[in-house]
Amino acid sequence: MRKRIPEATIRRLTHYLRCIEFIKETGAEILQSRDLATFCSISDSLVRRDLSYFGEFGTKGVGYSISELEKHIKKILGIDRTKKVGLAGVGNIGRALLNFPLLKNGFSIEAAFDIRDELIGKKINGVMVYHENDMIKVFKEKQLEMGIIAVPQQAALDVANKMIEGGAKGLLSFALIQCPLKKKVPLRYIEIAAELEILSYEIEKEE
Amino acid sequence: MRKRIPEATIRRLTHYLRCIEFIKETGAEILQSRDLATFCSISDSLVRRDLSYFGEFGTKGVGYSISELEKHIKKILGIDRTKKVGLAGVGNIGRALLNFPLLKNGFSIEAAFDIRDELIGKKINGVMVYHENDMIKVFKEKQLEMGIIAVPQQAALDVANKMIEGGAKGLLSFALIQCPLKKKVPLRYIEIAAELEILSYEIEKEE
DNA sequence: TTTTACATGTGAAATTTATCACTTACAAGA
DNA sequence: TCTTGTAAGTGATAAATTTCACATGTAAAA
CATH class of the missing domain: 1.10.10.10 (Winged helix-like DNA-binding domain superfamily/Winged helix DNA-binding domain)
Structure with missing residues (x-):
């Protein structure tokens, strides 16, 4: 229709x-x-x-x-109710996201994940950091619907598949993922290098 | 043609x-x-x-x-030679960018800027942090061609205008800028909230 | 040298997306 | 109540983008 x-x-x-x-x-x-x-x-x-x-x-x-x-x-846009999000990677980008008032936009980061022992079990901005090994379990328990991937490139595919196995229905990734994923779900990227390249093109074009 | x-x-x-x-x-x-x-x-x-x-x-x-x-x-794309970039805001996003191997993509962050005294004069990943007040001067001296804006929203317009005054020919911003700018230059955004919203739409659509 | 296989580059067609221009319906004021 | 001004909603049209299909040119094999 x-x-x-x-x-x-x-x-x-x-x-x-x-x-x-x-x-x-x-x-x-x-x-x-x-x-x-x-x-x-x-x-x-x-x-x-x-x-x-x-x-x-x-x-x-x-x-x-x-x-x-x-x-x-x-x-x-499907944000008439708050959507629960899991965040993999508590590096600089991950922390930036945890500091960002996403709740205003209808998203709530309910759990974060990393592999660095010194981070596990801590709360950052009120969000608990779990080990990536527990990702599937935590995604299921907390019924997280979306995943944000802010881990290094080489870990991205594994993280993505775990999120999907945990029930994530869509992924936003800062790292390029060498597909295919276990199951096809909406997948979007934030590619900083690509944006810079496009900007560079526009600058050259002006001249 | x-x-x-x-x-x-x-x-x-x-x-x-x-x-x-x-x-x-x-x-x-x-x-x-x-x-x-x-x-x-x-x-x-x-x-x-x-x-x-x-x-x-x-x-x-x-x-x-x-x-x-x-x-x-x-x-x-205009990256057959390395383009020199200035980065405003050494928060989480800024640091993430400083850690990112942008040089591989043809971009080199030659200077960073912030307003927090404890950061000024330090080097992060080999990049010197200057005070935002010196932005115009440093942009001119180092002949920086592009600016990345990773400061809080309310500071973004001011930073953008300073970069332009310093000679920046294009800007990439993580914060929404209430235009108009002093001078029209290519301006692109990385909007994390928007990407999440689009992803949310795609998830709802699937069902 | 000639033949064959094959991927590029590109007019033309099809599809998608945006604009135009007009009809419709509502609200405020006479 | 009737008239008028106005902005939404929408077929028809125009523009932009993608796909199709084939002519062209190259390299390798015969």
Whole structure:
């Protein structure tokens, strides 16, 4: 029934959410497709098209209720309830994530994992660090739905498979994983090197 | 003369580079569009189309010389020579970047910046930490071309403008910047929250 | 030297995504 | 109650991107 949704649309939904969070501060209650469009540097018709994939959230002649729209977008993104996350790797990136207020975005890191003895059993920012050997068990017990992988490259595949075996339904990784995984689940990457390379291209292009 | 290049093409070039780095290990010297396609889970014709935007790098009936192709892609991305980078913010993310072997990718962090007195003047992983007040001066002196912003949100705009004033031609930021910047330069983001949200959407969609 | 096999590079077609332009419905004011 | 202004929602259109399919050129084998 539902048409295929462009990935670009989903990415823009996250921008709309950032915009809404920002505008909410001002105390406004109504917002128009133009406002979102301006904030995101796109056309207002694209904003309306993006939202129309999922329903009719606005009022003709008026606009969108900010609080309603926020709820709808969160529902679409599946963050209308908090999602429980497990984090592998308590190095610098892992610690940065533990310090980041992800809860505001609908994610809660419920457990962290590492292999360094001096870290196991400690709490960092209120989050207990377990040994990676216990990952499957802890994922199951705590019913963690998502995994964030912030371990060195060579450990990434093993960690990913453990998370999946523990029941993770999606993974976000900072390290490239040499597939295939035990089971196919949504897998996304944050590749800092790639972003720098794209930026480098854009710089060269300007000249 | 040159047609507009899709951003998706540029992103795929970075994947091709990862693939090449991987295949090089095996000692192979020739590679075909199909190999890259399989690695990246796309069609071989798309690989050839992507490359053809920039020239004819292959040999009909044979394939691509791995070392030649690597050189060409690095040239396209502007990383045929090492680019000098300045890093603002020596928190967890900043330290992670300092530990990351970016040099392998053609980037060298030549200076770091922070506002915490206990860090100023120290070296982390061989990189000197300066005070953010000296950013413009150091960027100019060291001729840094790119800036990575890993400071808290509220400091990001100020840092970005200083980098630009110091001569940075492109910025990569982990914090959302409330534009406008002093001068328009290529600006990219790494948004961890957005990636988690997209992942969450994909998980919900599966069900 | 000629033939054969094969992967590239590329017009043309198909598909996907974004924009345009108009219809519809709501709200506020007369 | 009726009129008017306005912004959402949406078919139709345009633009961008990907795929198809084949001509082209190279290398290796006969």
